[in-house]
Amino acid sequence: MLRLFNTLTRKKEIFRPLGDVVGIYTCGPSVYQYAHIGNFRTFIFEDILVRYLKFKGYKVKRVMNLTDIEDKAISTARKEGKTLRDLTEYYTKIFFEDMKTLNLLPADVFPKATEHVPEMIAIIRKLMENGYAYRGTDGSVYYDVSKFRYWGKLSHLKLKTGKKKIKRDEWGEESAIISDFALWKSYEKEDRDVFWETEFGKGRPGWHIECSAMCTKYLGTRFDMHIGGVDNIFPHHEAVIAQNFGAFSENPSRYWLHSRHLMVDGRKMSKSAGNFYILRDLLDRGYEPMAIKYLLLSVNYRRRLNFTLEGLVEAGKKLEKIQNAIERLKYSNGGDDAEKMARKTLKNFERALDDNLNTGKALKVMEELTDEISRINPDRESSEKTLGTYRVFDSILGLGLFKLS
RNA sequence: GCCAAGGUGGCGGAACGGCUACGCAAUCGCCUGCAGAGCGAUUCCAUUCCGGUUCGAAUCCGGACCUUGGCUCCA
Known part of the structure; x- marks a missing residue:
């Protein structure tokens, strides 16, 4: 609800x-x-x-x-x-x-x-x-x-x-x-x-x-x-x-x-303070658009979000980690069951978004799933089901999680 | 002045009465032809302060202190 x-x-x-x-x-x-x-x-x-x-x-x-x-x-x-x-x-x-x-x-x-x-x-x-x-x-x-x-x-x-x-x-x-x-x-x-x-x-x-x-x-x-x-x-x-x-x-x-407005380097973003970012400048400097999006989603929209270039790099790494885990799932052929974890995560993901669209929490539960499945070697069938769960996540977040495919 | 939000480890950020998240960073291993990615382990006296309620509080109550935002440019 x-x-x-x-x-x-x-x-x-x-x-x-x-x-x-x-x-x-x-x-x-x-x-x-x-x-x-x-x-x-x-x-x-x-x-x-x-x-x-x-x-x-x-x-x-x-x-x-x-x-x-x-x-x-x-x-x-x-x-x-x-x-x-x-x-x-x-x-x-x-x-x-x-x-x-x-x-x-x-x-x-x-x-x-x-x-x-x-x-x-x-x-x-x-x-x-x-x-x-x-x-x-x-x-x-x-x-x-x-x-x-x-x-x-x-x-x-x-x-x-x-x-x-x-x-x-x-x-x-x-x-x-x-x-x-x-x-x-x-x-x-x-x-x-x-x-x-x-x-x-x-x-x-x-x-x-x-x-x-x-x-x-x-x-x-x-x-x-x-x-x-x-x-x-x-x-x-x-x-x-x-x-x-x-x-x-x-x-x-x-x-x-x-x-809520975002902060840049702990201060309000303004042209005079020189901490004013537009998308194309960040892209020109080599940052990935989806990393920017990931960072902007990492805190609930009603909370203050401090935007820093260090945070942006970190967000990029997290995103990459998820993309890699997805890539691995495509070929994994082990004996472990990942489906249960995936199902639980989807539930928690929805719970997070139900709570005033808490995207930060939603990303967090997704990161946790990523960690969990990285520790095991999922079988073919549950890998496919887990990939399906990631597709649901991506259909909502639009983060290009399947970028490597 | 008025109205709000918030103060958690080196950093980001959960938990909203009990099991001391998690991630990043750091250190050490493992894996690897190299790189990348991954795995495991380790380190760090973290809940602004003072009272109160409670068997038990980051969490509830009261009071301080501090920070931030809004009050006809602004997403």
């Missing part, structure tokens, strides 16, 4: 699907730069979750959005003298390549924000009609958070409503005052050719509306899971809930899952 930690309730809850198909929406990449390994920690987690649900017999529909319009993307395109479209198409292509390199299954739908402006407008219209939105003096449309009584429920922040912006690093009484957020931003000349003519004027979408529009379009007003990194909790997912509630009177997702 699968249990997942729901940010909304801050508890592990037994997973019960709403319908025949498990609907999963995940906040995908902003395609104006290379995705880094931290991004991939989240995407790998999501991938294993999807694969595991399928293994358990669920049908899954997964939607992953591509954010191809936002402030940074626009300014990056301007700096590089490219059109927004050229820029985002390039990084989208790279992202798909990286996903393939890491053996991640593609989502069923990859909707792009720029292709869903009419859907966004429809939701903003509803929000206006329902009294959750207003036109600002600058012509933009804002969400009035004072109208939403559950504002702050997901993030568990005690937020005071107000129009003031908080100042960072000046925590005091006023620090929890938050501002309304933009649904539709009116046109500024820095936007150049990035605009749409709509009933709310010439402009472009706000930061959060795309997810409301696209999750609703592809999964309906109520689906099973919404996933992202912890940084999305506030304000992004809080805003998505507010938007959907204002438009459709319900929280769009039953479970909200958030993966």
Whole structure:
């Protein structure tokens, strides 16, 4: 029985699907730069979750959005003298390549924000009609958070409503005052050719509306899971809930899952600290993609994971050890029975993943099986059965365990 | 300030009331034409601190101390 930690309730809850198909929406990449390994920690987690649900017999529909319009993307395109479209198409292509390199299954739908402006407008219209939105003096449309009584429920922040912006690093009484957020931003000349003519004027979408529009379009007003990194909790997912509630009177997702950020060399990964890794840099330096994946899976997604190059080497060794054991099983023709061990391991593997997708533990039980069968000389029949067990593991983990074959 | 997570051997990381995981690293053997891989053995007073509950605590309770994360750039 699968249990997942729901940010909304801050508890592990037994997973019960709403319908025949498990609907999963995940906040995908902003395609104006290379995705880094931290991004991939989240995407790998999501991938294993999807694969595991399928293994358990669920049908899954997964939607992953591509954010191809936002402030940074626009300014990056301007700096590089490219059109927004050229820029985002390039990084989208790279992202798909990286996903393939890491053996991640593609989502069923990859909707792009720029292709869903009419859907966004429809939701903003509803929000206006329902009294959750207003036109600002600058012509933009804002969400009035004072109208939403559950504002702050997901993030568990005690937020005071107000129009003031908080100042960072000046925590005091006023620090929890938050501002309304933009649904539709009116046109500024820095936007150049990035605009749409709509009933709310010439402009472009706000930061959060795309997810409301696209999750609703592809999964309906109520689906099973919404996933992202912890940084999305506030304000992004809080805003998505507010938007959907204002438009459709319900929280769009039953479970909200958030993966924790990874650390690099014991510190938060950041460009300024020089500990910022993107996939292709690591590959250029000779590291194996599956070793990277192995390391990223070695700790449960809600725990802090410290990414180091030493850890990466170690992960590569562990993976190799398993690959070697599998290779040996293909030809072993001894007299020992491995099947019992394999069956026990599969059970423990499932138990680990059932517990909030504890991939670290799952890898551990797999390593233990590997050690056990290395000590014996399995007979032909149980070797085949054990290989079957490894195939199950690999179908869920996608680690290329049969690489040597 | 508010809200969280966590502190286990040289390192990573299990165990959530009892049998002192496991892996990596290190040392020594075995196997091997060499290499790789593998096997066996060995070493290391590990549970932040102080109380409490208990026959028994890393695990439960209370209190310290410390670390990390979030609080509209961010997966």
